Amino acid sequence: MSRKMMQRTEEAILVVDHSKFGVTTFAQIAPIEQISMIVTDTGCTKEWIDALHKLDVEILVGEK
Numbered sequence: 001m002s003r004k005m006m007q008r009t010e011e012a013i014l015v016v017d018h019s020k021f022g023v024t025t026f027a028q029i030a031p032i033e034q035i036s037m038i039v040t041d042t043g044c045t046k047e048w049i050d051a052l053h054k055l056d057v058e059i060l061v062g063e064k
Contacts, residue, residue: 002029011036018043032057 006012006029014035021044037058044061052059 006030006034013037013039015039017041018045018048021045021048 012030012035014037016038018041021040032052032055035057037060038052039060039062042061042063044059049059049061
């Protein structure tokens with residue numbers, strides 16, 4: 001269902017806390033390149049922020 005919804009949308013926004021970065025799971029809904037924006041907390045490292053910017057993914061870092 002999530003994959004189908006992403007196929008039909010113009011913009012996909014991922015809301016995730018910093019502890020999820022770098023974690024591998026058994027399922028993938030979409031490649032990171034299909035994400036328009038990521039909203040996360042201040043625990044997100046500069047390395048992840050820089051890597052996401054290189055992939056042209058906008059990242060918004062808010063308070064915990």
